[in-house]
Amino acid sequence: MLTEKKDKTGLFIGAVCLAVLYVFLILLDNVIPQNSFTLLLVPVLKKGAIYSLVCVSMNLLNGFTGLFSLGQAGFMMLGGYAYAIFSIPKDQHAAVYQYFDGGLIQFSIPEALSNVLGESAGAIIGSIICIMIAGIVAAAFAALIGIPVLRLKSDYLAIATLGFAEILRAIFQWSGLGPITNGSNLLRKYTSLSAIKIGSLKLATFFPFFIAGISIALIVLLINSSYGRAFKAIRDDEIAAEAMGINLFRHKMLSFVISSFFAGVGGALLAMFQTTIQATPFKSAMTYELLLIVVIGGIGSISGSCIGAFLFIACNEWWLRFLDNGSFMGMSVPFFRDGFRKVVFSVIIMVIVLFFSKGIMGDREISFAGLARRIRGSKPSGGKEAPAK
Amino acid sequence: MSRPVVLSLENITMQFGGVVAINNLSMEIPEGNITALIGPNGAGKTTAFNCITGVYQPTNGIVRFMDKVIVASHPTGKDLKNYKGWNADAYAGMKIIDPTPDQITRLGIARTFQNIRLWKSMTVFENVLTAKHMRAKQNVFSATFRANAKEEKRMRDETMALLEEQGLDRFRDELATSLPYGLQRRLEIARALATDPKLLLLDEPAAGMNPQETLELSEFIKQIRDKYGLTILLIEHHMDLVMGIADYIYVIDFGSEIAQGLPAEIQSNRKVIDAYLGVSEDE
Ligand SMILES: Nc1ncnc2c1ncn2[C@@H]1O[C@H](COP(=O)(O)OP(=O)(O)OP(=O)(O)O)[C@@H](O)[C@H]1O
Ligand SMILES: [Mg+2]
Numbered sequence: 001m002l003t004e005k006k007d008k009t010g011l012f013i014g015a016v017c018l019a020v021l022y023v024f025l026i027l028l029d030n031v032i033p034q035n036s037f038t039l040l041l042v043p044v045l046k047k048g049a050i051y052s053l054v055c056v057s058m059n060l061l062n063g064f065t066g067l068f069s070l071g072q073a074g075f076m077m078l079g080g081y082a083y084a085i086f087s088i089p090k091d092q093h094a095a096v097y098q099y100f101d102g103g104l105i106q107f108s109i110p111e112a113l114s115n116v117l118g119e120s121a122g123a124i125i126g127s128i129i130c131i132m133i134a135g136i137v138a139a140a141f142a143a144l145i146g147i148p149v150l151r152l153k154s155d156y157l158a159i160a161t162l163g164f165a166e167i168l169r170a171i172f173q174w175s176g177l178g179p180i181t182n183g184s185n186l187l188r189k190y191t192s193l194s195a196i197k198i199g200s201l202k203l204a205t206f207f208p209f210f211i212a213g214i215s216i217a218l219i220v221l222l223i224n225s226s227y228g229r230a231f232k233a234i235r236d237d238e239i240a241a242e243a244m245g246i247n248l249f250r251h252k253m254l255s256f257v258i259s260s261f262f263a264g265v266g267g268a269l270l271a272m273f274q275t276t277i278q279a280t281p282f283k284s285a286m287t288y289e290l291l292l293i294v295v296i297g298g299i300g301s302i303s304g305s306c307i308g309a310f311l312f313i314a315c316n317e318w319w320l321r322f323l324d325n326g327s328f329m330g331m332s333v334p335f336f337r338d339g340f341r342k343v344v345f346s347v348i349i350m351v352i353v354l355f356f357s358k359g360i361m362g363d364r365e366i367s368f369a370g371l372a373r374r375i376r377g378s379k380p381s382g383g384k385e386a387p388a389k
Numbered sequence: 390m391s392r393p394v395v396l397s398l399e400n401i402t403m404q405f406g407g408v409v410a411i412n413n414l415s416m417e418i419p420e421g422n423i424t425a426l427i428g429p430n431g432a433g434k435t436t437a438f439n440c441i442t443g444v445y446q447p448t449n450g451i452v453r454f455m456d457k458v459i460v461a462s463h464p465t466g467k468d469l470k471n472y473k474g475w476n477a478d479a480y481a482g483m484k485i486i487d488p489t490p491d492q493i494t495r496l497g498i499a500r501t502f503q504n505i506r507l508w509k510s511m512t513v514f515e516n517v518l519t520a521k522h523m524r525a526k527q528n529v530f531s532a533t534f535r536a537n538a539k540e541e542k543r544m545r546d547e548t549m550a551l552l553e554e555q556g557l558d559r560f561r562d563e564l565a566t567s568l569p570y571g572l573q574r575r576l577e578i579a580r581a582l583a584t585d586p587k588l589l590l591l592d593e594p595a596a597g598m599n600p601q602e603t604l605e606l607s608e609f610i611k612q613i614r615d616k617y618g619l620t621i622l623l624i625e626h627h628m629d630l631v632m633g634i635a636d637y638i639y640v641i642d643f644g645s646e647i648a649q650g651l652p653a654e655i656q657s658n659r660k661v662i663d664a665y666l667g668v669s670e671d672e
Pocket of ligand 1: 408435
């Protein structure tokens with residue numbers, strides 16, 4: 001009884017916080033006037049939400065299942081391309097695929113739906129369908145390469161998945177696939193975040209938070225289910241897991257496919273955010289960035305990955321930008337020039353890794369139930385139930 | 390004394406490179422019995438467990454469980470050329486059956502490990518609950534969307550009942566690895582029981598226990614045998630425990646059987662005393 005009540009209060013606080021956040025995001029898009037501050041804040045928020053999702057999906061694999069895989073950027077790329085390819089409007093094909101006779105796929109799902117449902121509904125539903133396709137394409141590739149790769153032991157798995165992502169990137173840039181991937185040229189003109197609105201209500205910032213929120217919630221539900229426990233068992237001790245009847249290959253595959261699905265969804269959101277997509281940036285450096293966030297946030301902590309993602313993006317694209325500008329508070333500082341930001345950034349990361357060797361959150365989670373308990377005044381008691389009142 | 394045989398090993402040989410860890414080992418384990426497998430260090434006892442449970446593919450021989458062949462092997466190719474064990478041709482031509490450990494567990498054979506292998510990031514409760522995953526009917530979607538709430542509740546209730554019965558319920562929310570050694574061994578047994586086994590393989594369950602704990606363990610093993618209708622195969626170095634509870638004993642040394650019989654017979658067997666008991670009593 002007590003547990004139930006506690007859970008409900010926690011759930012309630014969580015829901016309220018989420019609602020406040022979503023309302024704020026909608027206000028940010030529509031009511032709050034743009035200024036130099038919001039111009040910096042908004043992209044950081046959008047990209048932070050997208051990176052949160054991708055890092056959580058990576059954490060599912062690396063942190064919760066103990067599979068050291070480095071293919072995340074590859075699956076994001078698959079998702080981003082799948083999204084873009086199926087949402088470029090018909091009359092833009094000639095321009096986008098100018099070197100490839102207008103390309104192979106000659107329809108756009110959001111456009112087709114817009115013709116039936118009206119513009120904004122078509123864009124929203126169409127892009128959600130394309131995002132699902134993005135996830136499915138990434139998951140399908142994962143299922144294929146998982147068959148040989150998941151039998152490998154940890155280091156080999158990392159190398160194989162990294163190799164897969166790199167090879168895939170090269171293949172996508174090959175002109176032979178041009179009619180689909182546009183070779184090494186940009187894909188553009190597809191449905192981007194700015195097209196997501198209801199009437200005149202803009203949802204460009206709300207949308208990535210919404211999709212990422214649902215996806216992360218699904219991952220959390222999975223992790224807290226019987227399957228999540230099986231994943232953790234594999235991570236803790238493979239031999240014991242197998243001896244207790246957990247089929248290693250099946251469960252590793254499941255985790256790999258699901259993780260890749262959400263990486264694909266993240267890739268689609270990134271494509272929407274960037275408004276153009278190209279294979280070049282999805283290289284191993286991107287996977288390392290994601291891995292860094294997962295490690296900084298805490299391997300095995302969902303909230304850690306989210307916090308890590310927002311901090312990383314904010315530092316990288318906002319807070320530390322001044323270090324590259326050559327001046328600080330009006331004074332000119334000679335060594336504040338291009339690249340200095342990266343130096344400071346590396347130092348910060350080293351400090352975090354040295355002093356928080358388990359990352360910011362370790363393997364703990366932010367719990368609204370714990371928060372509720374604290375508000376009600378009873379002492380939090382590490383994992384055990386609060387004393388009856 | 391003519392109980393049906395639950396598990397039988399037939400001429401099992403296990404060779405690692407040039408080392409023959411088990412040579413031509415045959416055993417029959419009748420239903421409801423507690424059978425002990427003893428022998429000096431490095432005799433090949435754990436290797437025998439690993440051959441039964443699919444961790445290793447034996448080089449030669451077959452394993453039957455409830456009259457069904459569950460493991461079958463014979464040396465081929467390079468293994469055949471280097472083969473040093475008993476009769477390479479005994480099973481030649483037979484189809485090789487090499488199951489994975491989880492398939493064996495699904496058939497109803499559960500085990501514990503000599504060097505305790507609990508899941509270290511999980512609580513006592515979660516360790517047992519996770520072992521119930523194998524028998525659950527849910528799929529990944531029903532589990533994620535909580536459509537399996539009934540089954541999940543049943544699994545939790547059964548886990549709690551199991552913990553209460555083992556006297557582990559006080560520790561349900563402690564990390565498994567924070568328990569004292571003796572209780573960790575108990576927990577490993579509870580976890581194995583959670584997979585609904587017919588046959589339980591215990592690899593040195595009393596290792597690291599004091600005499601009092603060892604005594605309690607003997608009682609406990611008999612209790613669970615009766616309560617769950619189990620058949621038990623046990624590796625143990627504590628002779629008091631073995632002589633006290635075993636219905637039948639196999640003794641191996643350097644991979645080969647040197648004796649088998651009732652506890653009284655084993656106790657007075659010259660070969661066994663020379664190979665094993667003499668050594669162990671000096672300890
Ligand atoms: N995977 C392996 N590779 C090579 N040799 C092995 C392997 N596993 C076991 N052995 C060898 O097989 C022999 C038997 O080992 P095993 O672990 O079965 O002994 P044991 O009877 O369980 O001994 P203990 O009482 O010390 O547990 C040893 O000589 C060991 O070195
Ligand atoms: Mg052993």
